[in-house]
Amino acid sequence: MPIVVWQLVFFVFPLLFLLLMSFWLVKNYRMVPGFDSVNWIKMYGKGYFWDGYWRTLGYAGITTVITSVLAFPCAFALAFKVSPTVRRWAMFFLIVPFFTSYLVRIFSWQIFLNDNGIINVLLSSIGLGPFSMLNTFFGTVVGYLTLCLPLAVVLQLISLSNVDQRLIEAAHNLGCGSFRTVFAVIIPLAKIGIIVAAVFCFILSFGDFVSPYYLGGSKPPTLSILIIDTTKSGQQWPRAAVVAITMIVTLFAIMFTAIALAYRRRS
Amino acid sequence: MMSKKRVPGKPDHTDIGRRNILKGVGAASAATALSVPMILVPPRANAATELTMIAWYGHGEPDMVEEFEAMHNVKIKAKYYAGGDNMLALISQSPPGTYDIVLSDGEFVQLLNEAGYVEKMDPDEYNMHDLFDEYARFPGHWEGDDLYSVIVRFGYLGVSFNTTIISHEEAMDYNILWDSKLTGKVGHFDWHLPNLGCLSLRDGNDNPTPFDINAAQWKKLQETTLSLKPQVGGYFDYGGTFSSLKSGEIHAMCGIGDWITGVVKKDGAPVDSVVPKQGGIQWTESYSIGKGSQKQDLVKKFIKYMTSGPGQVRSTQMAAYPGMSPYKSGWTALNQANPAEAKRQRMNLDGPNCIDDLREGRIHFRRTPVQQSLEDWNDFWSEYKNA
Structure with missing residues (x-):
């Protein structure tokens, strides 16, 4: 029961208010309650909105794939190849980054990635570079990975740790090679955790404002940056609400599809 | 072991009962509550x-x-x-x-x-x-x-630049922003008004002001701005503008001025600001x-x-x-x-000073667009960022 009340108060009601607000108007920098579809027509009629939409979707998709692929070997090694002590320490070090502000971590990346930054200085010592990394897509992805990778490793690790070791041994006893065991036994058994980790990566990177702004130079902008732009000039909160609702609906669609995939049984 | 006798009708002051403790605590709390503000808070006057x-x-x-x-x-x-x-x-x-x-x-x-x-x-x-x-x-x-x-x-807004990359003379013309040595190194303070105002001046819209332009001039301004896109390294907020100029990541920006570079310079960065020959915004x-x-x-x-x-x-x-x-x-x-x-x-x-720029008619007040709506300019700025 408390969870229902919590969801109603902190999710359903604000969401309904957001939906209602998308039909309001702004007059003299002040929101005026009403019911006008002009904000939806205006935003959906703009090319830059759809460019931003597909770009944000693409960025989040790419980040999800990269994060999942990078996280899996790490989580696999921690689950099956190291001692419990090492695993506990690894968990500790994966959680520690969350003790500091994400914004601070992103700003610190600027020191590493800029043209005169630490990475380019090191590369120049061996005659390479300088490479443009800040204010690029690469910079944005570095930021997304900073946000998502530790979380993905933790979620995958929890899932892999729950895989029944006897089934792995049975696969080996039946002649299944190591590589095939991973894909035919371990991944299917840990599927739910791996997909949940991927969904979290997608949600976090889809809505993130900090990385594309401070490491990607807002070039080109994502939907979260478009929300900021829309509110900054003219105080168009109702139009920002249109963008936000579109993002929420998209995330719902992705999430339900992923969950359906995760819990689908083999026929 | 000696025991003390109670005298009927007389309170026993040595009896530390629950009620007495509560009384004592209550009295002490009241005294503290009354006296603490006298100690901690200065007199009302x-x-x-x-x-x-x-x-x-x-x-x-x-x-x-x-x-x-x-x-x-x-x-x-x-x-x-x-x-x-x-x-x-x-x-x-x-x-x-x-x-x-x-x-x-x-x-x-x-x-x-x-x-x-x-x-x-x-x-x-x-x-x-x-x-x-x-x-x-x-x-x-x-x-x-x-x-x-x-x-x-x-203050004035014009071109701000890295002095190790661009000379003072080069910065005196907005066209330096299109120079091949600045590809990917031109930054924007993320606000359409000063940026489009300066680029409007580059287009020669100085009479009456760069913000009072007709449909043809507005179209030309959009083309000019879009042509700058390949040069752009990023769009920054207040903090990002400081750090990008200070780190040397961005070599030139238009639409900002000494209000940014004056602070960055104090930190030792080789930056400066000028009002180009086409004019500046105030x-x-x-x-x-x-x-x-x-x-x-x-x-x-x-x-x-x-x-x-x-x-x-x-x-x-x-x-x-x-x-x-x-x-x-x-x-x-x-x-x-x-x-x-x-x-x-x-x-x-004595001698030349900053108000001379204003007296010479090179400076125009920043204002909201006259012949277009603020929304038109904002929409175009979003299109430009997405281009």
Whole structure:
């Protein structure tokens, strides 16, 4: 029961208010309650909105794939190849980054990635570079990975740790090679955790404002940056609400599809 | 073992019962509650009066207001905003009297006045006689003969650049932004008004102002701006603009000026700002009295102080971002207090100075677009960022 009340108060009601607000108007920098579809027509009629939409979707998709692929070997090694002590320490070090502000971590990346930054200085010592990394897509992805990778490793690790070791041994006893065991036994058994980790990566990177702004130079902008732009000039909160609702609906669609995939049984 | 006998009808003071403990604790608490405020809180006669101010970041910081606070036993409580739209929204959502002092960009004063958010001011109560002629009847601050805002500082926007990459002469032309050596190294402060204003000047739209352009000029301005896209390295907020210029990641920006590079330079970065030959944009900041303020006499004292010599010395050197003084006594005071800074900002008592640019007609006031809506400009800026 408390969870229902919590969801109603902190999710359903604000969401309904957001939906209602998308039909309001702004007059003299002040929101005026009403019911006008002009904000939806205006935003959906703009090319830059759809460019931003597909770009944000693409960025989040790419980040999800990269994060999942990078996280899996790490989580696999921690689950099956190291001692419990090492695993506990690894968990500790994966959680520690969350003790500091994400914004601070992103700003610190600027020191590493800029043209005169630490990475380019090191590369120049061996005659390479300088490479443009800040204010690029690469910079944005570095930021997304900073946000998502530790979380993905933790979620995958929890899932892999729950895989029944006897089934792995049975696969080996039946002649299944190591590589095939991973894909035919371990991944299917840990599927739910791996997909949940991927969904979290997608949600976090889809809505993130900090990385594309401070490491990607807002070039080109994502939907979260478009929300900021829309509110900054003219105080168009109702139009920002249109963008936000579109993002929420998209995330719902992705999430339900992923969950359906995760819990689908083999026929 | 001896036992003490109780005397009937007489309280036993040595009996430490629950009730007595509670009584003692209650009495002690009451005494503490009564005495602690006497110890911790200064006598009421010395309590500082609070003045609320809505302003850009930095205006309520100690480097600006500590002297005034000490002089009048006042505490300035500032609410900072980021942009004129944001300021209007914050005021519109607050009851009258919420803000005693309103610091606004010049172009937003008229909107504040139209919406009834500021009080009428008496010019005789301020240092208007001390203003340079160019600022005596500042557009937007007056409605007929009624004054609604008093200017406190100004600055110019043009081209800001890394001096190790671009020479002063090169920076004097907006076309340097299209130079191949700046590909990917041109930055934008993420606000359409100063950027499009400067690029409008590059297109030759200086009569009457770069913000008053017809449909053909607007179309040309959009083409000019879009042609700059391959050169752009990023769009930055206040902090990002500082760090990108300081780290050398960005080599040139248009639409900003000494309010950014003056601070970055203090940190040792090789940057400077100029007003190019095609002209520049002027930003101004001014004080108004918030509608319904109950402390108007104190607000008047504050405005008078900030526009006096000592206040202007602080204002011109504000830690968050510097600005030039439109007051003659401000120039005199700064030249006495910090001649190097007066020279750097070209507030020279003799010889060429920063107001010469204005007198020569090279500077245009920043304002909202005249023939297009603000929304048109904003929409185009979003399109440009996405291009």
